[in-house]
Amino acid sequence: MIRAITVDPLAPLHLAFKEVDAPQAQPWEALVQVKAVSLNRGEVKDAKEQEASSRPGWDFAGIVIEPAKTGAGPQKGARVVGLLPLGAWSEQVAAPVxxxxxxxxxxxxxxxATLPVAGLTALYALRKGGMLLGKRIFITGSTGGVGLFAHQLAAQSGAFVVGTASTEDKAKLVREVGADEVVVGYSEISSASKFGPYDLIIDSVGGATLAALLPQLAPQGICVAVGFSSSNTATIDMMNLVTSGGRTLYSFFLGEELTRHAAADDLSLLARLVAKGRLTPRIEVQAPWTEIDTVAQSLLERKFSGKAVLHIG
Incomplete structure (x- = not known):
């Protein structure tokens, strides 16, 4: 038996520790002793909608204790990072290589542990813009996990990058990670037009922000919608969108993107960039995983920028 965090509708955040059966790996999976996990707002919110005893968790890092029987992937003793659709908040996991x-x-x-969901989302969203050298990029949610990675990767591409922040203090952080300009306050989102038009927009806010950004796309520009933190509905000026022609609104869902990308290779790329000092995870909170409730609540209330990591064992 091992310990895992499971969904419990009677718990304050619907999260509780439970003894569960140790995972049994399929031939294409490796068994990993988990050392750290990072939290994403989506999985914490989703836990309240899941059935009792469901197993939340996406991002993890640890040590391979049993390699895949196919012989593929990391071998025993390897230090690894990985991604699961569910169940990563556990002492051990069985993960596809x-x-x-x-x-x-x-x-x-x-x-x-910060790299899988936030890092891959940033990487794949930026790739939608193609060759970025000399292009103009606008990123919302700049101080979140995805935003901070996206800014750093975009800055290395040779693009002119504009970010967003809710306060002047947070704007300093966005500039530190490579933004050329920062729009302070989402009520001022229309003022971003003075730095545009944009070849690529990465939006995690949705609602009125998304509606205000679409007219700021350059001809043949693309807006990648990766989230909807403010609202899941947006009123779009269709006459402007249609008569402008050539602009694209792309719906981004990481689970679908992973069916068309080599996640292992891309995680390896991100890990190498961190090791070389070209990409820096901003970890604002580190705590034992026994403090899941406190950290998850702070995440939902947006009390910190960047990522939260929980250590297991």
Whole structure:
């Protein structure tokens, strides 16, 4: 038996510890002793909608204790980072080797655990813009996990990058990670037009923000909608969108993207960038996983920027 965090409708945040059966790996899966996990707002919110005893958790990092029987992927003793659709908040996991990458010795487990959901989302969203050298990019949610990674990766591409922040203090952080300009306050989102038009917009806010950004796309520009933190509905000026022609609104869902990308290779790329000092995970909170309730509540209330990591064992 092992311990895992499961859904309990009677718990304050619907999260509780429970003894569960140790995972049994399929031939294409490796068994991993989990050392750290990172939290994403989506999985914490989803826990309240899941059935009792469901197993939340996406991002994890740890050590392979039993390699895949096919012989593929990381071998026993390898330090790895990985991604699961469910169940990562556990002492041990069985993970497909296609979602598992070895990490350099220079990386801590905490740093590695921040990479799967936030890092891959940022990487794949930026790739929608094609060759970014000399292009203009606008990123909302700049101080979140995805936003901070997206800014750092975009800055290295040679693009002109504009970010967002709710306060002047947070704007300093956005500039530190590579933004050329920062729009302060989402009520001022229309003022972003003075730095545009944009070849690529990455939006995690939705609602009125998304509606205000679409007219700021350049001809043949693309807006990648990766979330809807403010509202899941938006009123779009269809006449402007249609008569402008050539602009694209792309609906981004990481689970679907992973069916068309080599996640293991891309996780390895992100890990190497961190090891070389070209990408820096911003970890605002680190705590034992026994403090899941406190950290998850702070995450939902947006009390910190960047990522939260829980250590297991």
């Amino acid at each position: 296609s979602m598992l990458a070895e990490i350099p010795d220079e990386l801590t487990f905490a740093e590695a």
